Amino acid sequence: MSLPRSLAANERLHELIPGGAHTYAKGDDQYPEDLAPVISHGQGAQVWDVDGNRYVEYGSGLRSVSLGHAHPKVLEAVRRELDRGSNFVRPSILEVEAAERFLATVPTADMVKFAKNGSDVTTAAVRLARAVTGRARVAICADQPFFSVDDWFIGTTPMSSGIPDAINELTVTFPYGDLAATEELLTRYRDEIACLILEPAGHTEPPAGYLAGLRELADRYGCLLVFDEMITGLRWSEAGAQGLYGVVPDLSTFGKALGNGFAVSALAGRRDLMERGGLRHAHERVFLLSTTHGAETHSLAAATAVLTTYVEEGITARLHTLGERLAAGVREAAATAGVADHVVVRGRASNLVFGTLDEKQRPSQEYRTLFLRHLLAGGVLAPSFVVSSALTDADIEQTVDAVGRACEVYRKALDVGDPAPWLGGRPVKPVFRSLA
Template sequence: MRKYLRSNALQSRLHDLVPGGSHTYARGADQYPEDMAPILVRGAGSRVWDVDGNEYVEYGIGLRSVTLGHGYRPVVDAAARAAADGVSFSRPTELELLAAQDFLALVPGADMVKFAKNGSDATTAAVRLARAVTGRETVAICEQPFFSVDDWFIGTTAMSAGIPPVATTRFPYNDLPALERVLSEQPTAAVVLEAATALAEPEPGYLAGVRALCDRFGALLVFDEMITGFRWSSGGAQQVYGVVPDLSCWGKAMGNGFPVSALAGKREFMELGGLRTERERVFLLSTTHGPETAGLAAFRAVVAAYATTDPVGRMERAGQRLADGVNAAAAELGIADRLTVTGRPSCLIFVTRDAEGVPSQPFRTLFLQELLDRGVLGQSFVTSAAHTDADIDHTVEAAAAAAAVYRRALEQGSVAGLLRGRPVAPAIRRHSAPRHIAPATSDSGDR
């Protein structure tokens, strides 16, 4: 059994200094088995190491942002060269033009792009722009996990404390009549959705239907490409499915972990945030660090890697092999209907159900616990291009052993005596867990 003495001590200290003990709710200690949340010190390829010297094959891989692997040398070198010449200036750099050209060559449906640092910067700028274009306030968002840290989205979640009522409505995915009802009930500025997710592909004609409804009701269509961009393809979901949005929002894998995001779209809309408009100007994006050179250089190196290698193909092959192996192990144990790896091969998740077939956080925690004990770290099985056959073999072996423990829990009807602490909790929830995080002593958790 692995030891987490230093990790636990540092995590306790983090809770004293950083609200939640991490800077992203998805990275919180509450998302991992109790006293088993590693504090990391470095990564290389698909592997990471913690402060206690434990080594892991990592999945989720930087909250899906590291598609090429940790420390991917061409990206690191490009960022380092740019940073050595200065990272921030009082005027644009040539690098901004080169990065914009690279981006728009990948996304032919977009005419202009503006860079930022966080995905929420981009999605909120898109909402602001859509409201200015249409003169409407209401935003319709798909019933999908996460779009922004800003009020227009967080106000619709369980963590809405401190946020006034928001003009945001919801609609289910793959349901055109439901979206039509939403758009017909009130004037809507924008329809925001991920064109696809790990668990849901668009039904034939769905995205084209969404495009047609937006045109009919005068709403802008906004694709959130945070996850699909550079994971479905370098041109995002819009390239895969052949439907062009009015605006699209990018982040995550653009810089292989370096902070960079983008808002892209049609010239007639994007120019409202510029200097070439007769209309009232929109305060679109104006950030000190949006054009920071290291992030843009990292992005250009990522583009080069996608042009000369096949990261998406490698992610998909690794993911398919992983899903096949783990699902085969679960089937052999007779628990394939309780423990399942599913999703797009480049963006896999595992579904955990209890003895009654109900999705279960305690059973999920047990599976995470057993994976950690065997050197696998991840809240999902999202792969990178750096995951090797050896990594997949190790993970399948670890998952098969974890599945055997899982079956014991199913046979006894609960995780009692097998799970060594409290279960994980949803990252976005109204209240903290009943057992509060203890303060540190002298001896001593997606944009």
């Protein structure tokens, strides 16, 4: 398989854009050498690269395009606004309409403020928590990969270059699912921690009573509980994980699926907290969120259409059904090839990821490279198996067939104890690493 036009386009990208992409997770280092397609366009669950190849796509837009590319109801809503202007010197009526639609869908929140990306709103949540509590430290869940591009989080990663140690010292970590360890942290830094921030669920379901236990700990130790619902929002339920599990955070953040690819995110929460960033209170003012493009009309129209479509068409349930069908097919294909213990599917059905394990069942970038290479050859672009509602039965069948062929090669590599002959070049690399 060769992608000459994509290869040339990648060279142009690296000449002009640091890393060759505007998101590190989209970098060509995440794909087998010389097999990082550059996309021309997409429709539904399909995308085409500049070489003319068509792929079934998963994890579209880093999980943002959950309805499929160019969804007609979203495009219709956006087109209505195209001739009406996109940004004004005063709020547009769309701002209140989008807020009403969001809060009707996520009734556990009282107020919402929109922005353009997830980092803006998670950082706003941290700032608000610090202002309300008068505390400087932030406690993040150590087992989760990403919260923000801002210093309070990136300083905890291997890519901490440029961030002062004084900033890094203000962020501490707690393990997911371990209430005792979290309470020990809160005790050690008593009256210092402004908030606990975490994704409420991930590749495994929260242990029984865990989220409710965090709620109780936050109340007892006087800090805020913040749910990062970038991934769980809409995919777990229309109201996110908080709607599914029945535990209400003080603040929560949404994005990704909210705009179906259009740039929109949201900070939501209790009125008494959110109003600190407003005008109707007697406290010291908090510079909560103020973005020139945060209320741009096309993205708010898209978000309103997405929320309406999810509720009216039962999209979350469809995502789960599709994911269950895909997971069953992948597991059967892996078992048939004798690699069921090495190619594994994890996560909630609406948010599936896969693991590639070596001979000793350790996570392996080399085996991931082999797997991705053969998926691409089968017309499947899948850094994960996160589904969109646009997938068809034929798409899933094509995916399972490609997985089956990849697993046959995987078995050969396991038998000789070395995947190198099937890599075609350097292995893929983790996003967070200290050296390029």
